[in-house]
Amino acid sequence: MLSSWTGLVKSGERGVGVVVSLSDDGGKAPSAEALTAIVADDLKAVNGVIVERMQSPVALIPQLASHVVAAGGKRLRPMLTLASARLCGYQGRRHLSLAACVEFIHTATLLHDDVVDESSLRRGRAAANEVWGNQASVLVGDFLFSRSFELMVEDGSLSVLAILSRASSVIAEGEVMQLTTTNDAETSETAYLEVIKGKTAQLFAAACRIGAVVADRPKVEEEALETFGMNLGIAFQLIDDMLDYSAKQADLGKTIGDDFRDGKVTLPVILAFRRGDDEERKFWRRTVEKLDQGDGDLDHAIWLMNRHHALTDTVERARHYGAIARDALGIFPESPVKRALIELIDFCIRRAY
C-alpha cells in the first residue's frame, strides 16, 4: 500500500481540516502519475483509435466530437480498462479498441448531459451545445454511442457487448433518476447513491470488468474488477460533489456552487438538510427546491454544511467506498499496476484536500 489515511480531524465549523499521513512514501501525495506512466503507450494507441473512429463523411460530426474528445479530460475510464487488462496479464491489442468504446460512451453521455443541464462550459471550454447547438450535441452523442457498439461488434465479444450495453442502460436510468431527485431536498442518501452508481460508477465498473474479459480470466477476477470500479466510481463522484462546495476549489479559481444553483441534491445537501433544524430546512427548501436564491445563500449553505460536518462526512463516505475498492483488488498478486490502481483510489479521495 502506497499511502494510508490516519485520520480526519474536524477543525471548526468553517473549515474542512484534515490531517493526512502518507506513511510509506515519504509524504508524497498520491497521484495518478504511476498509472499514467504504466498505460502511457497504450493510451496513445487508444487516442489514435478514438480519432480514427470518430471520422464521418458528415464533417460536423468529427468537428464537434473532436471539440469534446480532444479537449481531453483525464481519460480516466479508458485508463481503467487498460490498467485492468494489464493487471490480468493481458498481452494482446483488443483492450485498445475497447478502451476507445468506453471513452465514446463517456463522451456521448457528456454531450447529452450538457444538453440536459444546459451547461455552457465543459472542461474549461465552451460546451459543444453552446457552439453547435443542442441539436447537434444530441445527434453527435447518438453517433458516438452507435459507433461504440460498432467497435464492440468488430471486437466480437458478446460478453463485452453485454457488459457495456447493460452499463449504458443503467447510466441512462441513473441520469433519469437524477432528474427526479433534483429540487427535492428530502432525497434519501440511498436514492442519491443509486443515482451516482448509475450515472458515474457503472461505467467505471464496466471499464474495469472488460479488462478481465479480454484477458479471459475467471469470473472471480471479473467480479473483483467490477467491484473495484464500482466503488472507485462512487468515491470519485462523492468527492466531485463535495468539491462543488469546497474552499479549495474556490481557491484554485474554479467555480463552486454549480450544483446548488441547479438545485441538484447531492450528499452534502442531504446530510445538512437531515441534520438541520426546521429553520435550516426552510432555507434548503427555498434555495434548492424553489431555486429562490440570493446573495450570500451559497455562503450560508456552505456554512450550514460545515456546521453539520456534511462536507467532511461526505469525504468519510468516500473513504469507505475507497476501502472496499482497495480490498477488491486483494485477490490480485502484487505488481506495479496493482499499486498504481490503489494509489489512484487515494488520489481520487485526496482531491478533496
Add this chain to the structure above:
Amino acid sequence: MLSSWTGLVKSGERGVGVVVSLSDDGGKAPSAEALTAIVADDLKAVNGVIVERMQSPVALIPQLASHVVAAGGKRLRPMLTLASARLCGYQGRRHLSLAACVEFIHTATLLHDDVVDESSLRRGRAAANEVWGNQASVLVGDFLFSRSFELMVEDGSLSVLAILSRASSVIAEGEVMQLTTTNDAETSETAYLEVIKGKTAQLFAAACRIGAVVADRPKVEEEALETFGMNLGIAFQLIDDMLDYSAKQADLGKTIGDDFRDGKVTLPVILAFRRGDDEERKFWRRTVEKLDQGDGDLDHAIWLMNRHHALTDTVERARHYGAIARDALGIFPESPVKRALIELIDFCIRRAY
C-alpha cells in the same frame, strides 16, 4: 402483383391530379391490410416484448416510453422484420425480440428528433418533450437505445448487432447532415437523398435484412431484403415530404407546411428552387433560408411547386425507388407475404393521392 400504376397525369398548375388504374384487384386501393393480417399474431407478441422490456425501477422511464410507444404509430419497421423473416421461411421466435429492438431504436430516434426539432406534437398527441421536458426525452431515448442493444446481446447474433449498430450510426449521420442542409435552398438532390437514406431508409433496410439473418438464409437474400427496405424507405420518405405540401393532407385536417416553417429543404423545395427563375429563388431564399415568412407564403410556395411539377415529380421519384424495391423481391418465390410486401410499396406511394 396486386396493383399497378398506369400513369401520372399532370392536371394543371394547382392540382396534383393522378389517374390510377389498379388493374388486377377490381380497383381496390392498395393497403397495408394484407401485411397487417399476416403478421398480426407476431406483432402482438412484439408489443408484449416492448412493454415488458421498457420497464425500469425508475418510474419515469416506462411512463415516458409508453407515452410514445403506446401511442402506437404504424409499427411499420417491426412489421418489416416480421414479414421478412416469414418471407425467408423462418419458423422460430427470435424475430420477435429483434423486431422489438428495431422499434426501440426507432422510438429513441423519435424522442431525440422531437427535442432536435422542438416539436410539440407527435402522432397527434403532445410530444414527450412537451410533457416531461427535453431532458427526460434525451435520457429515455438513450435508455431505449441501450435496452435495444441489451436485447440484441441476449439474442446473441453478432451479424444482427453489426447490422443494427451500423444502421444506428448512419441514422445519426443522416440526422446531422439534415441539420446542415436545413435553411440551405441550394441543397442538391444528391445531398437530400443521402439525408433520407440515413434518417429513414437505413432502418427500413436493417429491419428487413435481419429477417433473412435470423432465418439463416444466404447473403443474396439478405442483400435483396436490404435493397427492398432501403428503396421502400426512400419512397416512403419522399411521399412523406411531398405530403407536407399536399392539398389531400390539408383536406384531412392535418397540418401542412411544417417543413416549410422549419426551413427544411426537401425534394419539393429543391425541384421548385432549381426550376425557378431569379425572382422565385429570391422567394425561397427569404422564406426557407432566412425564415422570413408571412401570410400567403406557404400558399405561394405550393403554387410554385405545382407550377414546376415539383410535387408530382417527387411522387415520380418515389415510384422509381418503389420499382427497385419491387424488383429486389424478384428472387423470392410467390407467396402471400411477398404479395403483401409488394402491396405495401404501392400503399406507401398511394398515400400521395
